[in-house]
Amino acid sequence: MxxxxxxxxxxxxxxxxxGACVGVCPTMSLELVETWLEVSPECKxxxxxxxxxxxxxxxxxx
Amino acid sequence: xxxxxxxxxxGPAGSMAARTAAAAGLNVVMLEKRQxxxxxxxxxxxxxxxxxxxxxxxxxxxxxxxxKGARIYAPDGTRVVMSEDRAGSEVGYVLERKIFDRAxxxxxxxxxxxxxxxxxxxxxxxxxxxxxxxxxxxxxEPLQIEAPLIIGADGVESKVGRWAGxxxxxxxxxxxxxxxxLVQDSTIDDEYCEFFLGNNLAPGGYVWTFPKGDKLANVxxxxxxxxxxxxxxxxxxxEFMKSHFPNGRVVEIVAGxxxxxxxxxxxxxxxxxxxxxxxxxxDPITGGxxxxxxxxxxxxxxxxxxxxxxxxLSKAGLKEYEDRWRAEMGKHIARSFEYKEFFVKxxxxxxxxxxxxxxxxxxxxxxxxxxxxxxxxxxxxxxxxLRHLVV
Numbered sequence: 001m002x003x004x005x006x007x008x009x010x011x012x013x014x015x016x017x018x019g020a021c022v023g024v025c026p027t028m029s030l031e032l033v034e035t036w037l038e039v040s041p042e043c044k045x046x047x048x049x050x051x052x053x054x055x056x057x058x059x060x061x062x
Numbered sequence: 063x064x065x066x067x068x069x070x071x072x073g074p075a076g077s078m079a080a081r082t083a084a085a086a087g088l089n090v091v092m093l094e095k096r097q098x099x100x101x102x103x104x105x106x107x108x109x110x111x112x113x114x115x116x117x118x119x120x121x122x123x124x125x126x127x128x129x130k131g132a133r134i135y136a137p138d139g140t141r142v143v144m145s146e147d148r149a150g151s152e153v154g155y156v157l158e159r160k161i162f163d164r165a166x167x168x169x170x171x172x173x174x175x176x177x178x179x180x181x182x183x184x185x186x187x188x189x190x191x192x193x194x195x196x197x198x199x200x201x202x203e204p205l206q207i208e209a210p211l212i213i214g215a216d217g218v219e220s221k222v223g224r225w226a227g228x229x230x231x232x233x234x235x236x237x238x239x240x241x242x243x244l245v246q247d248s249t250i251d252d253e254y255c256e257f258f259l260g261n262n263l264a265p266g267g268y269v270w271t272f273p274k275g276d277k278l279a280n281v282x283x284x285x286x287x288x289x290x291x292x293x294x295x296x297x298x299x300x301e302f303m304k305s306h307f308p309n310g311r312v313v314e315i316v317a318g319x320x321x322x323x324x325x326x327x328x329x330x331x332x333x334x335x336x337x338x339x340x341x342x343x344x345d346p347i348t349g350g351x352x353x354x355x356x357x358x359x360x361x362x363x364x365x366x367x368x369x370x371x372x373x374x375l376s377k378a379g380l381k382e383y384e385d386r387w388r389a390e391m392g393k394h395i396a397r398s399f400e401y402k403e404f405f406v407k408x409x410x411x412x413x414x415x416x417x418x419x420x421x422x423x424x425x426x427x428x429x430x431x432x433x434x435x436x437x438x439x440x441x442x443x444x445x446x447x448l449r450h451l452v453v
Contacts, residue, residue, distance in 0.1 A: 016241075018319060019319065020240075021319075024232050028221065032219055053293065054239045054285075055296045055317055
């Protein structure tokens with residue numbers, strides 16, 4: 001079910017689990033569970049969340 | 063588990079909805095996915111005193127500070143001062159949201175609402191396609207809560223609306239990306255909220271300092287999402303700290319996304335009402351959302367009581383909620399959105415001209431609308447696009 005090597009990576013040392021990324025995700029692929037941001041396989045790696053992350057914790061690997 | 067109303071999210075909107083509905087005798091269950099209500103905050107915690115006190119009895123336990131007024135700084139440093147009762151509904155008290163949110167949830171519990179923490183909604187339950195509750199995860203175990211009415215108070219991350227077919231995904235231009243430090247510094251003014259404008263300082267937004275008493279303040283930044291970038295808010299906030307509080311001690315870091323989309327097309331669907339940030343009921347100019355969230359929660363709670371008792375929980379049956387929240391705050395949010403769309407286009411020179419034009423005017427007795435009218439009078443050419451809002 002979960003992709004082994006997702007292209008959207010979460011730097012969990014930077015993430016402040018604010019949920020802004022969840023609010024802009026067009027495919028509902030992100031879910032915040034306490035301090036843990038889950039990325040589902042529906043993620044299209046559109047990168048919108050990476051641009052709005054206040055702390056720079058998200059990255060789409062090329 | 064069965065109940066009359068399930069409320070998803072225990073922030074101010076959810077708790078006010080749960081409290082209102084439970085106090086009128088409904089069987090209410092409120093879910094909160096976190097294990098602790100109210101923490102970490104995603105908020106500058108400023109709130110208008112008068113409107114807040116119309117809804118809840120003030121309690122010194124959750125009032126961190128009371129402020130006298132607000133100062134606004136142009137990019138060139140020019141400063142104007144507005145007094146507290148005139149600075150709009152965003153200053154007055156600075157709250158301790160960690161305690162405030164819990165107090166509101168406990169008020170709901172006291173009148174009979176059941177509160178389930180560490181309980182996350184996973185999807186809507188449906189019967190013949192109509193929502194009839196939520197499927198949840200309670201402390202890692204599945205839990206079904208059957209209810210004919212679901213109130214989505216699930217904040218900027220809202221899924222309830224999206225599950226019900228309401229597109230609440232925010233475009234980057236309609237979210238403000240925020241970071242905030244709780245700062246201890248001997249230079250902090252304990253009596254004034256301050257707002258700093260400038261395209262280098264905070265593109266499409268502003269930097270704020272909201273005092274929390276005893277030389278502490280929330281020092282935060284909101285940047286329009288379309289003008290932001292990976293990690294930009296926290297980087298700009300660090301730069302602001304260097305120039306304004308070089309010796310400040312940062313004792314807490316929080317972040318957040320603030321909806322600034324203006325009025326949502328629909329905050330209801332069959333069996334579903336959205337309240338607070340989930341319904342984008344924040345003011346697009348100030349970013350303030352606590353009071354609107356609480357008002358909407360109360361309205362939703364009252365409509366829930368009627369709708370459950372008459373058995374009409376369709377979108378049409380919930381129209382009273384839609385009508386009442388739009389009448390209460392919709393027009394104001396729509397107007398603020400137009401201001402936001404205009405102000406985010408201004409250059410630093412424009413901002414300097416606008417704020418500079420107020421330097422010799424007495425604005426201490428004006429509210430935000432009065433100040434904008436004055437700005438229009440003094441700068442008609444620059445503000446021509448806004449004439450329909452001012453007259």
